[in-house]
Amino acid sequence: MADTNYDVIIIGSGPGGYVTAIRAAQLGLKTAIVEREHLGGICLNWGCIPTKALLRSAEILDHANHAKSYGLTLEGKMTANVKDVVARSRGVSARLNGGIGYLMKKNKIDVIWGEAKLTKPGEVVVGKTSKPAVQPQNPVPKGVKGEGAYTAKHIIVATGARPRALPGIEPDGKLIWTYFEAMKPDVMPKSLVVMGSGAIGIEFASFYRSMGVDVTVVEVMSQVMPVEDAEISAIARKTLEKRGLKILTEAKVVKVDKSSNSITAHVETKDGKVQQITADGLISAVGVVGNIENLGLETLGVKTDRGCIVIDGYGKTNVPGLYAIGDVAGPPMLAHKAEHEGVVCIEKIAGLPNVHAMDKSKIPGCTYCNPQVASVGLTEAKAKEQGREIRVGRYSFNANGKAIALGEDNGMIKTIFDKKTGELIGAHMVGAEVTELIQGFVVAMNLETTEEDLMHTIFPHPTLSEMMKESVLDAYGKVLNA
Template sequence: MEKYDLIVIGSGPGGYVTAIRASQLGRKTAIVEKAELGGVCLNWGCIPTKALLKSAQVFEYLNHASDYGITIQGKANADFSAIIKRSRDVAAGMSKGVQFLMKKNKIDIIQGTGKLTKDKKVEVTGADGKKTTYDAPHIVLATGARSRELPNLPQDGKKIIGYRQALTLDKQPASMVVVGSGAIGSEFAYFYNAIGTKVTLVEYLDNIVPLEDEEVSKQLATSFKKAGIDVMTGSEVTSVDTSGTKVKVTIKSKKGKEEQIEADIVLSAVGITPNIENIGLEEAGVVVEKGRVKVDEFYRTSVPGIYAIGDIVPGQALAHVASAEGIICVEKIAGHNPEPLNYNNIPGCTYTSPEVASVGYTEKAAKEAGYELKIGKFPYSASGKASAAGQKDGFIKLIFDAKYGELIGAHMIGANVTEMIAEIVVARKLETTGHELLKAVHPHPTMSEAIMEAAAAAYGEVIHL
């Protein structure tokens, strides 16, 4: 039986980062993966979707070239299969990159499906059905999650699809209903609409991107409607009929009004389900609570020597969260003294157009938590760089605790905000005050100046409004 210091089950952004950090810390490490290295994020999520969104953005630029004083002869066409191929090629290249990192860090890749045994070993079943057992004093579970299915919206992979199929359709649908307006649903709604598909976005809650600050949600809905997306909030899909050539989707509003929409495809984007089945949790005696593996602040499960990170534990189901958790987990195993993760300082990004990025409290949550607030807002319409770029939709909103000047939340919508949010994350990590932020000189002309201006607005010092 092969022995290791540490075995990781799952090679997504949680698993492979964990393995690399363990190897850096001198541990003999193996990683078990049943599909492609890099997991869902790299192969079927974060990376290939960003490639699709870039194609959509380029297409939009071409269609609006005249706005920038450029004349294009003839009409730009979106070649759907070429767009999909580019996205798959980008994902494949990144997966090869992870393979290189495994080799560089001397990590053994074990192909197959990993499972805990009752004597705390890892049993791996290969594609040929052959079982091999591996032993390690430390086992990290990083099995991730999959597309959640609703009982009244069963995915058949053809007419009712999840995110995987949305990335690899054979031909572009003429019409699509997207159910769920979180990051995945909103990004696909933007992409398909941008390349010419008629998109209806259905959200059960009262606002799209419902985890975001209400003002951001309303701005994105306005931008989406302006772009031609039908946005239906406070609505749910009650039934689907796939018997004809098209899908008939029955949608009911909270007021009880029902309507039926016909579409080529329904994309179900109603969240994720953790992959905790058939990985040996029951056999090993690992405690599960509310559908997630119960862990402490260093990701130790109820069973000594077994750890869990990423989408299968409580906390935000985000790639960067899984990576951070894995690093903290192995540093603790190695006898270091890592700081536990602050889940209230995790940035969230949605790569629509305009982009959305946020961290910390929303205005509503901050008020509910009892804070007295100072709020500063700066619109992109007042930003010189945004005007020059022709991207005036959006704003920066900063929320400060009035008593101590602590920056407790930031909510951004507009071009480049997914790159700009990191400034706020670092500022909050360093416990920067509003005054320090507004006195930090920001370069002109940039979109990032809007952060300084929003901080100034909160304290009555804004110059450009």
């Protein structure tokens, strides 16, 4: 009879789940992971990774169509083959999906295939999955466990999230899309309405615009990418509009009419007027909600709030032996947050000393549109709301040699310091490759770096990273190259 007792069972194999499983195995805990659909979860299969593959294709196309500005001549206009673009994206996901399977085997983590339900403390009952097979794991292959009852002293819920649907504008997979359909179009639409300008909405808007699609973004808040610093958002918006994106802020889609092959979105603006926008389709990108249904949480009396499981700083729920991490445990709903949260949770379970609760103020956010946007810490407005006296530094891409040489001289880096202590409390960027630069400020904030430390750090020349130091110098009236 198969062994069904574990130290730890993790429900869900997204970034939070599989990383937690690996760390648990490293700590000597007998570990199993339950998955109903695909190893790697949404991030690897339908989110973070395949969207970046799509955006890379868009970036190459943008560069090719502006080759003349680099002194290059390409015969004719470059065009995108939608099937090949999608196939490359899916191939990238498939490669990484297989890699996670290898990591599970390498770390001697049992994979249990099916849908999990919590029936009583310390028990998970796994039933047949209702999801279609998206990888060769259904039927269950040799070496992978399936339906049955399993027990563990510690059970971690890492079931992720799914797209939020607005009443009356529910996705239908044909004319109204979520990111699932937006990621694999059969044909390229001529026009789209994108509802929501958070990371998901603006990335797809940017991708489809690069592909030549007429795109209109509708955002209910007063700025695109509402969580970002207002100044950075304004620069991003100006650049996106220069690329041909139409953006309506302080506006909302109140109704969608559907015909056989198009939609008409009724968009209400802040003055109460309603305009109609007809397009080939609409992408609904109005956020996500945690996957808390059909898990048996109610049976165990697990506390939830606004569609997410309530936890403490170490992933503990109000039920002993039950934990939650990642999107299902609440915002920010980011893969890297889920991974770190899972490591904190399992190290606390294992009894490691000096395990620190995650500091959400130091979680970076990245949006991979063109131009890229990245940030960590407080915005200028939030810092002022908290009553802090601050120093703000700014440095523009158009004063940086590497940016000019790259032909990417549109953007800005902004740093925010506590005026009394010199502590770096926020960093915000818009422009080429800022999603790769932001980690420098994240490290600095975790080390409680002051402006003096950053000023004494030598940045290599010529690089985009030099702008980080110049922004710091600007906050203290010492900028050198502007």
